[in-house]
Amino acid sequence: MRAAGKRFAGGRSHGDSRVDQFIEQIITGLSIGSILLLVAMGLSIIYGSMGIINLAHGEFVMLGAYTAWLLQSHFGLGLLASLVPIFIVVAAVGWIIERYVLSLLNNRPLDTILATWGVGIMLQQSVRLMVGSELRYVQMPPSLSDSTDVLGFSVSSYRVFLFFVAIALFAVTWLLMNRTTVGMKLRAIMQDRSVAASFGINAKRVYALTFAYGAGLAGLAGALVSPLKSVSPDMGTGYVVDAFMVVVLGGVQSLAGTVASAFFLGELSGAIAFLQNDTVAKAIVLLAIVVLIRFRPEGLFATRVRT
Amino acid sequence: MTSKTSPHNGIPQLSAQIAPLLLVCALVFALPLILNNDFLLNKIARYLVLGILTVSLALSWGYGGILNLGQAMSFGIGSYAMAMALKLKTIPVHTGSGGLPDFMVWNNVAQLPWFWMPFKSLGFALVAGVLAPALVAAALGWFVFRSRVTGVYVSIITLATMVVLNLVIIDQQSYTGGFNGITDLAQLELFGVAFDAYGRATYYLVAGCVMLSLLVAFAFTHTKAGLVVQAIRDHESRVRYFGYDVAAYQIFVFALSAAIAGLAGMLYTIVMEFASPTFLGVQISLSVVVWCAVGGRQSLVGAFLGAVLVAGMQGALSESAAFLETWTLVMGALFVLVVLFLPKGLAGLAQGVWRAIAQRRQATQEVAGTVGQTREGSA
Amino acid sequence: MTRHLHLRDISVSFNGFKALDGLNMSVGKGELRCLIGPNGAGKTTALDIICGKVKPSAGSVSFDGVTLEDMEEHQIARVGVGRKFQVPSVFRDLTVAENLEVARARRPGVWANLRWDARRAGREDIERLAQLVGLAEQLEQSAAHLSHGQTQWLEIGMLVAQDAELILMDEPTAGMTAHETRKTAELFVRLKGRHTLVVVEHDMGFVKAIGDVISVMHLGQLLAEGTAAEVEAHPDVRRAYLGSGGITNA
Numbered sequence: 001m002r003a004a005g006k007r008f009a010g011g012r013s014h015g016d017s018r019v020d021q022f023i024e025q026i027i028t029g030l031s032i033g034s035i036l037l038l039v040a041m042g043l044s045i046i047y048g049s050m051g052i053i054n055l056a057h058g059e060f061v062m063l064g065a066y067t068a069w070l071l072q073s074h075f076g077l078g079l080l081a082s083l084v085p086i087f088i089v090v091a092a093v094g095w096i097i098e099r100y101v102l103s104l105l106n107n108r109p110l111d112t113i114l115a116t117w118g119v120g121i122m123l124q125q126s127v128r129l130m131v132g133s134e135l136r137y138v139q140m141p142p143s144l145s146d147s148t149d150v151l152g153f154s155v156s157s158y159r160v161f162l163f164f165v166a167i168a169l170f171a172v173t174w175l176l177m178n179r180t181t182v183g184m185k186l187r188a189i190m191q192d193r194s195v196a197a198s199f200g201i202n203a204k205r206v207y208a209l210t211f212a213y214g215a216g217l218a219g220l221a222g223a224l225v226s227p228l229k230s231v232s233p234d235m236g237t238g239y240v241v242d243a244f245m246v247v248v249l250g251g252v253q254s255l256a257g258t259v260a261s262a263f264f265l266g267e268l269s270g271a272i273a274f275l276q277n278d279t280v281a282k283a284i285v286l287l288a289i290v291v292l293i294r295f296r297p298e299g300l301f302a303t304r305v306r307t
Numbered sequence: 308m309t310s311k312t313s314p315h316n317g318i319p320q321l322s323a324q325i326a327p328l329l330l331v332c333a334l335v336f337a338l339p340l341i342l343n344n345d346f347l348l349n350k351i352a353r354y355l356v357l358g359i360l361t362v363s364l365a366l367s368w369g370y371g372g373i374l375n376l377g378q379a380m381s382f383g384i385g386s387y388a389m390a391m392a393l394k395l396k397t398i399p400v401h402t403g404s405g406g407l408p409d410f411m412v413w414n415n416v417a418q419l420p421w422f423w424m425p426f427k428s429l430g431f432a433l434v435a436g437v438l439a440p441a442l443v444a445a446a447l448g449w450f451v452f453r454s455r456v457t458g459v460y461v462s463i464i465t466l467a468t469m470v471v472l473n474l475v476i477i478d479q480q481s482y483t484g485g486f487n488g489i490t491d492l493a494q495l496e497l498f499g500v501a502f503d504a505y506g507r508a509t510y511y512l513v514a515g516c517v518m519l520s521l522l523v524a525f526a527f528t529h530t531k532a533g534l535v536v537q538a539i540r541d542h543e544s545r546v547r548y549f550g551y552d553v554a555a556y557q558i559f560v561f562a563l564s565a566a567i568a569g570l571a572g573m574l575y576t577i578v579m580e581f582a583s584p585t586f587l588g589v590q591i592s593l594s595v596v597v598w599c600a601v602g603g604r605q606s607l608v609g610a611f612l613g614a615v616l617v618a619g620m621q622g623a624l625s626e627s628a629a630f631l632e633t634w635t636l637v638m639g640a641l642f643v644l645v646v647l648f649l650p651k652g653l654a655g656l657a658q659g660v661w662r663a664i665a666q667r668r669q670a671t672q673e674v675a676g677t678v679g680q681t682r683e684g685s686a
Numbered sequence: 687m688t689r690h691l692h693l694r695d696i697s698v699s700f701n702g703f704k705a706l707d708g709l710n711m712s713v714g715k716g717e718l719r720c721l722i723g724p725n726g727a728g729k730t731t732a733l734d735i736i737c738g739k740v741k742p743s744a745g746s747v748s749f750d751g752v753t754l755e756d757m758e759e760h761q762i763a764r765v766g767v768g769r770k771f772q773v774p775s776v777f778r779d780l781t782v783a784e785n786l787e788v789a790r791a792r793r794p795g796v797w798a799n800l801r802w803d804a805r806r807a808g809r810e811d812i813e814r815l816a817q818l819v820g821l822a823e824q825l826e827q828s829a830a831h832l833s834h835g836q837t838q839w840l841e842i843g844m845l846v847a848q849d850a851e852l853i854l855m856d857e858p859t860a861g862m863t864a865h866e867t868r869k870t871a872e873l874f875v876r877l878k879g880r881h882t883l884v885v886v887e888h889d890m891g892f893v894k895a896i897g898d899v900i901s902v903m904h905l906g907q908l909l910a911e912g913t914a915a916e917v918e919a920h921p922d923v924r925r926a927y928l929g930s931g932g933i934t935n936a
Binding site: 248289 | 467596633635
């Protein structure tokens with residue numbers, strides 16, 4: 001969970017009993033979890049509804065971060081004002097990729113992994129060639145750069161903000177999936193593409209929109225975490241691994257599972273990093289994934305479905 | 308994959324299929340005759356070794372349908388087996404008391420760890436370099452395939468397992484040389500021949516192993532077991548209803564592939580003169596996938612040439628940093644295009660062209676009225 | 687005739703839907719049994735249970751005195767059970783000859799099949815089989831290039847190649863022309879006696895042409911059993927098919 005960041009800005013303002021330490025740990029975990037949720041949501045939607053493991057997901061996150069940097073440093077736009085344009089830009093990139101690459105790969109799931117990986121390399125390399133590989137920094141919105149009191153602990157306002165943004169985006173996504181026509185069509189296609197097509201649903205268009213939306217979410221995630229760490233062309237690699245673990249753990253086709261597993265992993269990585277060194281923590285998490293896939297490929301938080 | 312076949316000869320004519328393979332081997336062996344540059348030969352030997360590694364992936368991915376994203380794990384194990392043996396051969400020069408490798412001395416290790424002991428025997432190391440990866444793969448394969456894990460999940464598990472081993476090697480610096488790997492090795496000596504990385508002997512050793520691995524892989528794909536493995540790739544569950552134990556076949560091809568990758572790893576240590584954790588890194592693993600896809604995953608010769616050519620080009624261009632950056636972009640694009648439009652890689656393209664030519668020739672022959680083709684009896 | 691295949695009180699449900707609900711059925715050695723019933727009656731599921739694709743939640747299956755329900759698919763196949771699927775399932779990237787070769791699985795172990803001569807032994811067999819299913823000209827063609835009817839034939843040929851004692855066929859004539867269907871019927875009649883066959887079929891003409899005994903399933907249970915005339919006259923059967931235009935239009 002390297003990219004999720006385990007250092008938690010903030011400090012204890014009173015008392016240092018075990019309970020306090022525990023609560024602080026919980027808050028750290030919630031903060032990591034909300035970042036994980038932000039990053040994983042786009043991947044979860046694309047994987048769950050289209051069956052595509054999008055290895056370019058990390059690069060969408062990276063593109064979002066770079067767009068934030070570009071808008072801020074060249075156009076003087078603040079982070080909050082940039083969010084909508086960032087979403088549109090990265091979603092457009094996603095739409096183009098779905099339209100011209102992935103839609104050509106129907107029924108070849110292993111090949112979509114390879115293709116998205118190749119696309120990821122191209123995106124990463126393009127950014128490197130255009131703006132160089134030096135680290136870039138994005139300013140936090142000034143209104144959120146102080147700290148807030150949470151249960152007697154002083155917590156960075158920006159992290160509290162991220163927590164609520166993550167929850168809000170989840171709610172929006174859930175509504176889109178379950179309460180709109182496009183979402184209903186998407187779920188119909190997930191059930192049976194040919195039957196859906198016979199009812200006049202344009203699967204190609206819905207897929208392109210879904211992929212674009214997932215990409216846009218990844219872009220937002222990249223923009224939102226950019227003030228917390230530096231921006232670089234290869235920053236996406238860590239995120240795609242984190243996001244993927246969240247999705248696998250949460251169970252495919254389960255948005256609620258994604259939320260549960262994001263916060264579960266957030267708390268877990270907070271705890272592991274607290275107890276162990278970094279290498280051991282990484283190895284343990286990877287081994288846990290291996291064992292999980294072996295014994296519960298449908299994820300921890302999903303109910304078993306017969307295929 | 309089928310070349311011209313005479314209707315009564317059982318197996319598609321073996322000779323027609325093995326010809327390109329033997330041709331490539333002949334070229335590899337002939338190269339030193341025209342190229343009198345030891346430095347360049349060493350570089351080429353390196354690409355040939357990567358070619359062997361790619362052949363091993365073609366076996367498990369192209370034929371078995373198992374996309375192993377951790378193929379470099381077997382490569383790395385082979386490489387370390389060779390490096391450990393060669394390190395222990397350097398006792399008088401680079402080691403501390405009791406034949407302890409230098410990095411152990413620096414890390415205050417007092418005694419040679421137990422798992423280093425058997426590597427005092429070169430014979431053991433040579434066997435272990437092939438057998439250890441095969442056994443590890445068989446164990447992992449048993450863990451994975453017995454529970455019918457398929458597709459991308461296999462890829463994730465292989466990748467994750469490799470990264471864990473990589474982390475452990477880097478972390479356990481005092482026993483493995485850590486991040487720096489195992490360096491300052493002795494030269495391999497076999498039957499009185501010294502294998503200097505820049506010598507002809509090493510080149511021919513590599514060339515011999517290229518031929519050996521291509522032939523072993525070719526032979527396997529042409530046995531009935533090889534056929535069953537391809538059937539599993541096409542339709543895994545269907546094979547079960549004919550009575551085949553699918554997992555057993557998958558484990559076998561997975562282990563065979565790992566053994567060949569282990570052989571490549573041993574050669575890599577000889578050619579590079581060190582072993583490093585990067586040898587079992589994500590970078591090499593993913594590169595192998597690209598080479599294999601570009602060359603043609605369902606063609607052993609194609610995969611081999613794909614690796615040699617692409618890795619060779621990359622090596623030639625890497626002299627300049629700016630070039631390399633652009634090259635990576637071009638590689639990414641090339642890779643996407645191959646995945647989209649040439650799922651069987653350049654080998655598939657070549658086969659298609661070859662078949663078209665053959666058909667046209669046949670058509671003109673028929674028009675000319677020379678239909679009386681000789682039909683061979685079963686050979 | 688000795689009872690050969692037994693299904694006893696088989697139940698299985700998917701997501702709460704009871705696909706089989708206490709199914710009892712027996713088939714004798716060398717018999718050709720047709721299995722019919724309205725959609726959703728559980729015919730395919732019954733075949734799935736026998737060949738091990740689906741595990742029953744209750745009940746037991748025995749074949750030739752061997753209990754099958756706890757065995758894995760390949761073990762069941764080794765006991766002598768072969769299965770043809772409703773959607774023709776062949777190996778599309780392999781040639782017709784290679785498909786038939788894979789199906790000839792008398793020695794299914796890895797080590798036995800690593801022998802260089804394991805492939806040559808059955809060549810005459812494969813050519814004879816290809817002749818039998820009318821694919822002699824396509825032997826070296828990849829199975830992906832066959833028509834739907836030819837693919838059906840190939841899979842039937844593969845089952846003959848497998849030489850299983852018990853052959854389970856799921857709608858073998860779907861997508862075939864009338865002529866092809868007739869040829870299939872002839873082939874089945876020839877197989878009967880040497881092999882035991884259980885055939886799920888919708889085409890009543892075909893069923894009448896091949897079947898001695900017909901089993902009718904409805905709602906996951908056995909509804910009636912007998913000759914074509916007997917089951918057609920059976921009141922329960924008439925009731926079950928009511929609304930779907932009678933048994934001939936099932």
